[in-house]
Amino acid sequence: MQHPHPRRSLAGVPVGSIGLGAMPLSIEHRPDESRAVATVHAALDAGVTLIDTADSYHWHAGEAGHNERLIARALARYGGDTSGVLIATKGGRGRPGDGSWTVTGTPDHLKRAARASAARLGVEAIGLYQLHKPDPSVPWAESVGALRELRDAGTIRAAGISNVTTAQIREAHEILGDGLASVQNRYSPAVRDSEPQLRLSAELGLAFLPWSPLGGISRSSLDGPSGPTSTGTAFHTVAAERGVSPQQIALAWLLARSPAVIPLPGASRPASITDSARAAGLVLTEEELTRLSEPLFPQEG
Template sequence: MAVSPVGLGAMPLSIEGRPDEERATATVHAALDAGVTLIDTADSYHWHAGETGHNELLVARALARYGGDTSGVLVATKGGRGRPGDGSWTVDGRPAHLKRAAEASARRLGAEAIGLYQLHKPDPAVPWADSVGALRELLDAGTIRAAGLSNVDTAQIEQAHAILGDGLVSVQNQFSPAVRDSEPELRLCAELGLAFLPWSPLGGISRSSLDGPKDPAPAPEGAAFHRVAADRGVSPQRVALAWLLARSPVIVPVPGASRPESIRDSAAAPELELAPEELALLEDVLR
């Protein structure tokens, strides 16, 4: 299923410091209005104990309340992590848990089958082939239509690809101006024809806006993005996303947002074509 060049990371709508539901819903609707057709969520995106699936339910309600057509929207969710409510994160890659989690996510999303289900993180206590095998069973059962991986290395991608074949469509690793150690995984995704979905794609870019205050000292790797942004009259966040999109045709960034203004700005990144000299400047600084 084809998706928009930039997705919406829905996690900020449900974790610590989350907005009220009215603003959260407005953020999802702003994304849809801007042409975003990929929404990234997870069963573990919540704040307090006992809220498993908070973000999935919120996204489902926002889609149901949207006045336009949502048939082309892909909701990608994840399973295999948990939040006990004390700020920590747990991991559980047991096949039985993943299958139960996927079935519960489908119910919360109101979907006959989950469009894209991603294994949130490898569990060191469970053989990788066993966790991936659960995804294979979910595909075969029709619970999910496509499978993805998150927080993985090249060996794990290759092993999963051997097990899942065409059922594996994406890899979601952290990648941004500040964190670029997933270059090997990005190259492998391009070779295998897998989408690469950078999470936290705006890392290293300090908050600023064209009509508001700017941080006095951007992170060193972000200063060049601020310079290009000032020259272009756009936000440095938009420049960062345009830089990512220029790196590989398989990249689909999923920046988080908790305000309509933020996702509107992110969704406009594909319209910003950086000149070769601008890309060279950014790469030189990052190196």
Template sequence: METKQLGKTGVFVSAIGLGGMPMSLSNRPPESQSIQVIHRALDLGVTFIDTADSYCQDESDKHHNEKLIHKALTSYSGDVSRVIVATKGGLMRPNGSWGRDGSPEHLRQTIRESFAALGGEKPIDVWQYHAPDPQYTIAESLKSAKEAVDAGLIRFVGVSNFSVEQIKQARDVVEIISVQNQYSPWERQPEKDGVLQYCTQEGLTFLPWSPFGGSRRHQNLADIPAIAQLAKSKGVSVYNIVLAWLRSQSPSILPIPGASKVSSIEDSAYAVNVMLSEQELQTINRAT
């Protein structure tokens, strides 16, 4: 597995990560299957796993995905010392819906709960503020993260769903090493708002969420002729083509495709071997 530096930390992780979200929502697979997926990812050299306190069914199920990942890591027979788990906090799941709570009190509490859910024996590798809450300033919210870094509960801090200006405000409070925003061939906002360019310029890792363009498009990628033809010509999956497109957009990009089946993470991991020419990239751009 190819590796790349996480921000400017000196820590190197796999160039393709694993997104844990599909393993913990309402239609989640059996726990044993999810653990097999995580173990297979580790076998393949994946050392970056993305999760969140809100990857669960509802508030009563909070931190489900973090606990699942910890269980998988502790039951794995190989070396997990280089595995980086990046979690997030600040979103709520009332009755299965989504909401924001960036209050310092809530963030302090959920950081402690995430620390415990992930084992409670070492700092959270990466903690990301999941989405800014307009009821609080960035400084008010991220003060909690800075306190947790100083207290040894968090190693590195990132942000998610942030604009360039918000990232700059966050960096005034605490060192930021990563940004996680929506990005795919169909969702180009990070190109338009300058976030991707800023991350590339500043050496921040960019983690694109929803890399396949959402669940409906994900299921129908093979119906897009340009992508399907490229996949066929290279003997790879349509998902490999999209991940290769993402990786080509900036050296800062680290895709974190979700998986709930062993075959899915095996396919995603293979994407490090797929290269696209400038002409092929333009073909995808025209089609999307």
């Protein structure tokens, strides 16, 4: 693996400042296994050392953990050193196979799910285990308490939370202390409503992991065709001036938001993650950042 670019800290581990969102490799319209493995290997070759997965990243009923097993196989087949790779997985969501997503945040479920994830990944302890989404039917403190138990038991090394409010971050931080390492919320040029969570994460020393970070720039395979995309934004203009892809500009903009940010662009082709990883070495000027600060889709009326 190459490390040509600045690194950031996650759970006390230095990682490349761009991660890989592995979800597109296992859900609907996923590539065949050879291309999926090649995508993971291309990420490693490009200096990516954070791979984001979940037990619910699969397509059909009965194949829970598809993405975790795929990542484990890809790492096993990689010719280079993978000792510096941090695999972050998540539990608390399910996919019955009809396209829907469920949420289950009971402590018993989360503890069973984490043990099953560790077995699929072939690790003694999961580097970063994240609660995928709060379960409205379970008190938040109980779900987070399960993460603390998993850490105390050595099943996981660090915990994270995803799709959360600032109040939930504060409560989780009180329960987990330095065991809480990350917050993973949706954040992109098109969707910026997690600014308060980003600020709080930075304040508390937590990594902030934007999912679907290319929203509005390209149709993110993490999220499907939800919401408008554009070709005439400031991101496209700056990209044309720089001679790079708009996706690289979007990721460089996210990195400039805070040293806490480690974006997780999805990819299902080697070329996509190779391009995204180049954003790690792209430093935007203050003038460019000012142009990119405008809302991507101004409100009408």
